Amino acid sequence: MICSKCKKRNAVYLYEEIIGGKRRKYALCAECGEGVKNASTLHGQESSFTFPFSFSINDADNLFSTLFYGASATQSTGKRCSLCGLKFEDIIREGKVGCPLCYTTFRDELSPSISRIHGADQHKGKAPRGYVASEPTPEGHAEAEPVREPSKEEQKTKKLKELKAALEEAILSEEYEEAAKIRDQIKALEGEA
Amino acid sequence: MMAWYDRSGPGQDVFISTRIRLARNICNYPLGNQLSAGKAKELMDKVASIFPAEEGFEITDMSTIPPIDRGVLAEKHYISPAFAKDKAPGLLIREEHKGLSIMVCEEDHIRIQCLSKGFSLAECKTGAFEAEEKIDQALPIAYSEKFGYLTHCPTNLGTGMRVSVMLFLPALTYAKQMHSLSAQLQKMGLVIRGMQGEGSESSGCLYQISNQVTLGISEEETIAKVSDIVKKIAEAERQLRKRADSLEEYRIADKAARALGIFERAKLLSTAEFFSLWTDLRLGLAYTELGDISYEKLDKMIFEVMPSEMMKCLTQDTASLPIDMRRDVARAIAVRKILSK
Ligand SMILES: [Zn+2]
Numbered sequence: 001m002i003c004s005k006c007k008k009r010n011a012v013y014l015y016e017e018i019i020g021g022k023r024r025k026y027a028l029c030a031e032c033g034e035g036v037k038n039a040s041t042l043h044g045q046e047s048s049f050t051f052p053f054s055f056s057i058n059d060a061d062n063l064f065s066t067l068f069y070g071a072s073a074t075q076s077t078g079k080r081c082s083l084c085g086l087k088f089e090d091i092i093r094e095g096k097v098g099c100p101l102c103y104t105t106f107r108d109e110l111s112p113s114i115s116r117i118h119g120a121d122q123h124k125g126k127a128p129r130g131y132v133a134s135e136p137t138p139e140g141h142a143e144a145e146p147v148r149e150p151s152k153e154e155q156k157t158k159k160l161k162e163l164k165a166a167l168e169e170a171i172l173s174e175e176y177e178e179a180a181k182i183r184d185q186i187k188a189l190e191g192e193a
Numbered sequence: 194m195m196a197w198y199d200r201s202g203p204g205q206d207v208f209i210s211t212r213i214r215l216a217r218n219i220c221n222y223p224l225g226n227q228l229s230a231g232k233a234k235e236l237m238d239k240v241a242s243i244f245p246a247e248e249g250f251e252i253t254d255m256s257t258i259p260p261i262d263r264g265v266l267a268e269k270h271y272i273s274p275a276f277a278k279d280k281a282p283g284l285l286i287r288e289e290h291k292g293l294s295i296m297v298c299e300e301d302h303i304r305i306q307c308l309s310k311g312f313s314l315a316e317c318k319t320g321a322f323e324a325e326e327k328i329d330q331a332l333p334i335a336y337s338e339k340f341g342y343l344t345h346c347p348t349n350l351g352t353g354m355r356v357s358v359m360l361f362l363p364a365l366t367y368a369k370q371m372h373s374l375s376a377q378l379q380k381m382g383l384v385i386r387g388m389q390g391e392g393s394e395s396s397g398c399l400y401q402i403s404n405q406v407t408l409g410i411s412e413e414e415t416i417a418k419v420s421d422i423v424k425k426i427a428e429a430e431r432q433l434r435k436r437a438d439s440l441e442e443y444r445i446a447d448k449a450a451r452a453l454g455i456f457e458r459a460k461l462l463s464t465a466e467f468f469s470l471w472t473d474l475r476l477g478l479a480y481t482e483l484g485d486i487s488y489e490k491l492d493k494m495i496f497e498v499m500p501s502e503m504m505k506c507l508t509q510d511t512a513s514l515p516i517d518m519r520r521d522v523a524r525a526i527a528v529r530k531i532l533s534k
């Protein structure tokens with residue numbers, strides 16, 4: 001069986017976790033399994049804290065990438081987050097986003113995994129001060145985009161910076177085809193009024 | 194200033210401590226590896242300016258703190274073990290009398306936590322949200338109507354709030370109830386973690402219970418849920434303790450008295466032995482008087498005689514001994530010092 005996290009090595013551990021009352025099992029390789037085990041720590045207390053009775057991991061911190069079980073790179077479209085520059089594959093690999101804007105950029109890709117983790121897909125509770133909940137739109141989209149995200153101008157500047165960095169990288173690693181693509185993107189973006 | 198853990202709190206026979214932690218991030222700043230050193234510095238300065246020293250906030254630049262002191266901060270729960278190990282820049286803001294500590298540039302941009310002794314969720318809630326309010330007034334917090342507070346790891350989305358209660362459950366442990374309890378808690382969306390001081394199962398009767406999910410459940414609901422369940426568990430533990438017959442009570446009292454004898458006389462105390470004796474003593478206190486031993490003294494120990502702190506207390510006369518032995522000598526001395534206070 002192949003490890004459900006890295007999808008490379010052979011699985012040697014079987015992990016079980018229960019989130020929101022739902023039981024799930026993951027097969028993990030030795031390396032990924034160690035990572036999950038080491039994630040268990042008591043609040044602030046440094047020690048070797050593993051649950052003494054059963055090897056059940058229900059510590060969700062750092063386990064997110066395992067939860068992408070089912071989410072695959074085929075969903076990737078090469079789209080990059082305009083603030084942090086990450087692609088969806090990067091988020092899967094890290095199990096963490098690169099910036100708050102990623103949740104807007106990759107909302108559709110992330111949604112299924114988020115629902116799976118929490119057993120819910122809609123926030124309930126406090127909002128930042130001054131946050132005005134938007135009215136449901138006529139189309140029936142009750143969910144509004146985050147209002148406190150960077151402005152278009154800021155996003156563009158950031159994106160340009162990211163692209164230029166990517167270009168440099170592509171040239172350095174002699175991926176000229178990729179570099180040409182990025183150069184076109186930069187030109188297009190700079191051309192925008 | 195008395196440390197947050199050096200106080201008494203409600204329900205001490207079962208409850209050790211309570212914590213509420215909030216994860217918050219700031220718009221327009223990348224997270225984790227994507228956050229440049231320059232941007233991190235900018236963010237730390239912004240957050241630091243919200244909590245001025247003149248108002249009693251103690252600000253620590255983590256890059257100036259040696260690893261061993263970071264370990265000490267983690268042992269006393271001011272920071273997470275991950276923050277202690279992290280080599281990236283970070284800031285710690287503290288307000289000791291409120292049990293408040295804020296980590297800047299931890300996994301999330303800002304992690305606010307409020308700690309208190311015993312079972313005191315209301316106090317933790319007030320402390321954590323007061324600090325959060327200050328940040329909210331000064332900086333744009335990343336939030337979406339759908340996912341709530343946007344966090345580095347999607348497991349913290351929604352309220353970004355983790356409510357944790359640390360309990361001492363020897364009766365439930367000895368009655369082998371923890372396994373089924375753990376299964377029940379998981380079904381209810383709570384996480385239980387056993388805390389063991391290295392040794393065998395019997396040496397650790399400390400558990401931390403916290404909420405598992407953060408999205409789709411409000412702050413109030415989360416607190417009410419955790420509160421309701423830990424109260425029930427505490428009641429079960431107390432009922433079970435009451436069921437001990439006079440014979441058992443005598444044995445427990447004897448074990449505690451012996452543990453005290455070792456604490457008073459030992460030359461070496463390993464972490465494992467310490468926890469084992471500590472458990473005997475703490476349980477014994479529910480049944481019998483043990484001189485001037487109190488829950489306060491015992492609980493102070495689990496924050497002050499841990500490995501990193503002991504590394505700072507090595508004595509000169511043990512210089513020729515191996516390091517772990519020197520640490521055990523230091524622990525024996527430290528335990529005695531707390532006992533005699
Ligand atoms: Zn793997």
Ligand SMILES: [Zn+2]
Pocket residue numbers: 081082083084085086097098099100101102103
């Ligand atoms: Zn991003």
